[in-house]
Amino acid sequence: MTTAVLPVPSFWCPLPGGQRSGADELGAAATSFVHDYELETDPVQLRRLGQADFGGLTTRTVPAGGSAVLIWIARLHATLFALDDGLCDEGEPTPEYVAAETIRLEEVLTPGAPLRPDDSPFGRALRAIATGLAEHADPEQMDRWRAGMRTYLSALPAETAFRRAEGLPPLQEYLPVWMRAIGMAPATALLPVALGQPVPVEQLNQADVGALTEITWTLVALDNDLYSRPKEIARAGDDLNVVDVLASENGWDAVRALQEAIVLRDRVMALFLALSRQVASGADAPLRHYVRALGQFVRGHVEWASRSSRYTSEAPATADGWFTDQPADSSLQPVAVPRIAWWWEQLVV
Numbered sequence: 001m002t003t004a005v006l007p008v009p010s011f012w013c014p015l016p017g018g019q020r021s022g023a024d025e026l027g028a029a030a031t032s033f034v035h036d037y038e039l040e041t042d043p044v045q046l047r048r049l050g051q052a053d054f055g056g057l058t059t060r061t062v063p064a065g066g067s068a069v070l071i072w073i074a075r076l077h078a079t080l081f082a083l084d085d086g087l088c089d090e091g092e093p094t095p096e097y098v099a100a101e102t103i104r105l106e107e108v109l110t111p112g113a114p115l116r117p118d119d120s121p122f123g124r125a126l127r128a129i130a131t132g133l134a135e136h137a138d139p140e141q142m143d144r145w146r147a148g149m150r151t152y153l154s155a156l157p158a159e160t161a162f163r164r165a166e167g168l169p170p171l172q173e174y175l176p177v178w179m180r181a182i183g184m185a186p187a188t189a190l191l192p193v194a195l196g197q198p199v200p201v202e203q204l205n206q207a208d209v210g211a212l213t214e215i216t217w218t219l220v221a222l223d224n225d226l227y228s229r230p231k232e233i234a235r236a237g238d239d240l241n242v243v244d245v246l247a248s249e250n251g252w253d254a255v256r257a258l259q260e261a262i263v264l265r266d267r268v269m270a271l272f273l274a275l276s277r278q279v280a281s282g283a284d285a286p287l288r289h290y291v292r293a294l295g296q297f298v299r300g301h302v303e304w305a306s307r308s309s310r311y312t313s314e315a316p317a318t319a320d321g322w323f324t325d326q327p328a329d330s331s332l333q334p335v336a337v338p339r340i341a342w343w344w345e346q347l348v349v
Contacts, residue, residue, distance in 0.1 A: 027055025065194030
């Protein structure tokens with residue numbers, strides 16, 4: 001295994017992009033939220049959170065969203081970033097401690113859960129976010145967001161166990177955890193709320209739509225690994241990412257592992273494109289808007305990262321904005337991760 005720092009690769013991402021107005025206002029609201037709820041008090045960490053550009057993240061990933069909902073989505077992004085930095089990435093918690101903390105956060109999100117004097121700052125923040133979102137989401141949408149939060153929180157103890165272990169996990173263990181721990185489940189649950197286009201639960205629960213949603217989580221997780229690796233290694237010595245996982249498992253050097261990680265990621269992208277076309281072709285308007293929004297999130301996420309000093313301080317953005325028109329591999333053959341093989345089974349030949 002090697003932790004050699006490599007340049008950020010170019011991303012094959014032939015998806016619609018864009019950015020709505022209001023990034024500065026949303027960023028200010030998110031930053032104020034972090035301070036008001038004391039989600040971080042260390043000046044250095046506060047500065048790093050300030051570099052994240054939560055307004056830009058929100059306006060690029062949900063460019064068609066309504067401003068009243070986007071304020072709460074920006075606050076949610078800030079909360080999860082602070083939670084990730086404080087609880088998972090740069091502290092030294094045990095899996096048992098993280099499990100206990102996530103259980104308490106899940107309890108806070110339970111409808112009707114009473115206020116507790118010993119609620120953590122994150123618990124108080126999530127309670128406020130839930131209250132704010134409920135002004136815009138119907139009960140079914142709120143249930144789906146809470147389920148997304150549970151998906152995210154339930155993956156954090158396993159992520160922590162990976163970080164505490166002597167070696168890195170194999171890809172087939174790493175990817176199913178990381179696609180949940182990245183925090184995308186609550187984000188995709190809020191897309192119909194932000195768009196003002198409710199999608200019936202029975203449609204969201206269709207196997208092909210469910211696969212497309214999980215593929216979105218995975219693309220964001222893999223892209224995050226590829227662009228954040230220089231920052232994580234330089235600042236925290238953190239080698240839990242797909243490049244080093246592949247290097248450790250296969251005995252590759254960093255250059256070969258990066259190449260194979262890009263191949264893996266591009267094959268997942270190829271599936272996303274094919275399945276998106278398939279789902280959209282027979283969909284009604286709300287579901288088509290949802291499918292388009294998934295693609296906008298994937299594209300906007302990389303566009304945001306390429307402009308965020310949180311990441312470009314260690315890996316400056318290239319002149320073309322990190323994008324390429326040429327995939328490393330656009331085949332529709334399943335990747336070697338058994339737990340996600342069912343995604344490819346949704347394609348109609």
